[in-house]
Amino acid sequence: MxxxxxxxxxxxxxxxxxxxxxxxxxxxxxxxxxxxxxxxxxxxxxxxxxxxxxxxxxxxxxxxxxxxxxxxxxxxxxxxxxxxxxxxxxxxxxxxxxxxxxxxxxxxxxxxxxxxxxxxxxxxxxxxxxxxxxxxxxxxxxxxxxRELPGLEADGDLVWTYKHALEPKRMPKKLLVIGSGAIGIEFASFYNTLGADTTVVEVMDRILPVEDADISAFARKSFEKQGMKIMQKAIVKKLDRGKGTVTAHIETGGKTETHDFDTVISAVGIxxxxxxxxxxxxxxxxxxxxxxxxxxxxxxxxxxxxxxxxxxxxxxxxxxxxxxxxxxxxxxxxxxxxxxxxDSIAGCTYCQPQVASVGLTEAQAKDKGYEVKVGNFPFIGNGKAIALGEAEGFVKTVFDAKTGELLGAHMIGAEVTELIQGYVVGRQLETTEEDLMNTVFPHPTLSEMMHESVLDAYDRAIHY
Missing domain, CATH: 3.50.50.60 (FAD/NAD(P)-binding domain)
Known part of the structure; x- marks a missing residue:
């Protein structure tokens, strides 16, 4: 002993x-x-x-x-x-x-x-x-x-988990990603960017379902613009595995369709x-x-x-x-x-464009009974974003209208996984809208959008 x-x-x-x-x-x-x-x-x-x-x-x-x-x-x-x-x-x-x-x-x-x-x-x-x-x-x-669902179990050849996707034996040509949480979307983004014909299936009514609804909607448009196919409110009922091919039976809108893929990544939770x-x-x-x-x-x-x-x-x-x-x-x-x-722990997804958030979504805040003030500011209104060639995205902030408490912050765009920490610190220090408004943000930086989003919640945005 x-x-x-x-x-x-x-x-x-x-x-x-x-x-x-x-x-x-x-x-x-x-x-x-x-x-x-x-x-x-x-x-x-x-x-x-x-x-x-x-x-x-x-x-x-x-x-x-x-x-x-x-x-x-x-x-x-x-x-x-x-x-x-x-x-x-x-x-x-x-x-x-x-x-x-x-x-x-x-x-x-x-x-x-x-x-x-x-x-x-x-x-x-x-x-x-x-x-x-x-x-x-x-x-x-x-x-x-x-997590592995019955009938969708990974085999390392045609059907992969994240481990297989990190050490691929080949480059997928036609890829199905089951699940659109952070893991699924990151792998979809990686392989799609390298040229895979990528389809994402999500059982919920929107991709990235834990994010604010506005972020999910923007992300879907962005991913589709990049060539991804997004299927929401859809369920992969079963996979028929053949020689080098997987036929997926996907139910959506009460109907089941079959689609052929050479690779499936299962990302349905843990x-x-x-x-x-x-x-x-x-x-x-x-x-x-x-x-x-x-x-x-x-x-x-x-x-x-x-x-x-x-x-x-x-x-x-x-x-x-x-x-x-x-x-x-x-x-x-x-x-x-x-x-x-x-509620003070940030979540980050490293797809293109990046997604980051902390605290309550607008819908969650309203469900909890808060009267809210919401601010938005787009990347296209920020000088640094334009100079970087990264004008796609926006910053959204949610405040308690009565107290000015920062209830939540949500972002999509270049480097937002680094920006979100500013709001995380703000929540930890129990900041209010007045504190954030009076903070001097350096110029030219992407962080100025954080300031402008706060200002917008109170009808004071300068640059948009």
């Missing part, structure tokens, strides 16, 4: 490894257990490698626009294997960085599959056998994996990695593959916490990281630890 730890973290993704580091900073004796890759899915198979691939497609897109900028580029093409190799290299570099951080912070790393046989105990199956660990507190950060941990046996409640927790990520058993994707929506790396910090501080006995507010 190993000497007791103050804290054991199960899972070394962006929630787990951050929790381990924060715990070590606070003087705790920490161990972290990981069955596959340091950095988890996000770093190895999600956030990071997808952004590397999307950057390649973005550059490819810009090369085709060279003439607009007074430049010449001829014989433009791509090497898919080289694009993937760069993406994997980026992931490998960052995974190595996590290993360095574990060593730097004197965190014990145990590679293997963990289970919790009893309160305060972790059993790890390693290559060398079973290792038994004990701790005063245990954090479960095992993340999630792609399920939590709760199996094999022994959670229910020790009294943890599981609801639809996710651990039920309170606002401080406590899992209903003394000394046991669950963070990140396994603890439910929003399924975002930055949410997991902040929960990890919060829980580590709770375990270390720090005072004034604040729970993470889901």
């Amino acid at each position: 190993a000497s007791p730890y103050d804290m054991i973290v199960i899972g070394a993704g962006p929630g787990g490894y951050v929790a381990a580091i924060r715990g070590a900073q606070l003087g705790l004796k920490v161990a972290i257990v990981e069955r596959e890759h340091l950095g988890g899915i996000c770093l190895n198979w999600g956030c990071i490698p997808t952004k590397a691939m999307l950057r390649s497609s973005e550059v490819f897109h810009l090369m085709h626009r060279a003439k607009e900028f007074g430049l010449k580029a001829e014989g433009i093409s791509y090497d898919l294997d080289a694009v993937v190799k760069r993406s994997r290299g980026v992931a490998k570099q960052l995974s190595s960085g996590v290993a360095h951080l574990m060593k730097k912070n004197k965190i014990t790393v145990v590679m293997g599959a963990a289970s919790i046989p009893a309160k305060g105990k972790v059993s790890v199956k390693t290559d060398k056998g079973t290792e038994e660990l004990t701790a005063k507190a245990i954090i479960v950060a095992t993340g999630a994996r792609a 399920v939590g990695n709760v199996e094999g941990l022994g959670l229910e046996e020790i009294g943890v409640k599981i609801d639809r593959t996710h651990v039920v927790t309170d606002e401080y990520c406590r899992a209903g058993v003394e000394g046991l916490y669950a963070i990140g994707d396994i603890a439910g929506a929003p399924w975002l790396a930055h949410k997991a990281s902040h929960e990890g910090v919060m829980v580590a501080e709770l375990i270390a006995g720090k005072n004034h630890v604040h729970p993470v507010d889901p």
Whole structure:
């Protein structure tokens, strides 16, 4: 039996490894257990490698626009294997960085599959056998994996999950993407930009269904302009797999049509990695593959916490990281630890054009009973956007008409995934419309659109 730890973290993704580091900073004796890759899915198979691939497609897109900028580029093409190799290299570099951080912070790393046989105990199956660990507190950060629907299961050949799409054996010619959340739309954007004939099927009445309705509508028009086919309120009922071909039976408007594709990417959500941990046996409640927790990520058993994707929506790396910090501080006995507010967590989608948002949509705010003031400002009214050749998009802000509280902000266009942080900070500081109006934004920048959108909500926009 190993000497007791103050804290054991199960899972070394962006929630787990951050929790381990924060715990070590606070003087705790920490161990972290990981069955596959340091950095988890996000770093190895999600956030990071997808952004590397999307950057390649973005550059490819810009090369085709060279003439607009007074430049010449001829014989433009791509090497898919080289694009993937760069993406994997980026992931490998960052995974190595996590290993360095574990060593730097004197965190014990145990590679293997963990289970919790009893309160305060972790059993790890390693290559060398079973290792038994004990701790005063245990954090479960095992993340999630792609959901697979009956009849739509991935085979790695004709039907792919995100992992297959990150290491494609070939370039799809005719691609079906099932699901239009962030993962589906990002892969649709990547492969469409590289020339795949791309169709996106969404069961809801609009793509990017968690975004503000105005953002969804603008995105659809933009994607269709790029050549994508968008099918909303549609369901893929089944896939008939042949030699090099998949026939999809798609139901829409009460009728079922068949369409042939050579590749299908299934992006219909995620399920939590709760199996094999022994959670229910020790009294943890599981609801639809996710651990039920309170606002401080406590899992209903003394000394046991669950963070990140396994603890439910929003399924975002930055949410997991902040929960990890919060829980580590709770375990270390720090005072004034604040729970993470889901409504103040930004969501970002790295398609072309990019999409970013934080807080309530206009419809959500009205449903909650708010009287709202809404501002909009288009990229075409911004000097920097025009100079960049990126005049497509807009910024939308939603305020409480009575108090001036910033309820939500929603953007679509170039680099909005970087801009959104301004509104995130504003919400964290409980800003009002007056604070934002009186803030001096630098010129010429895309951020000026944020200012103008606020001004527009109060009929004071200057440049549009």
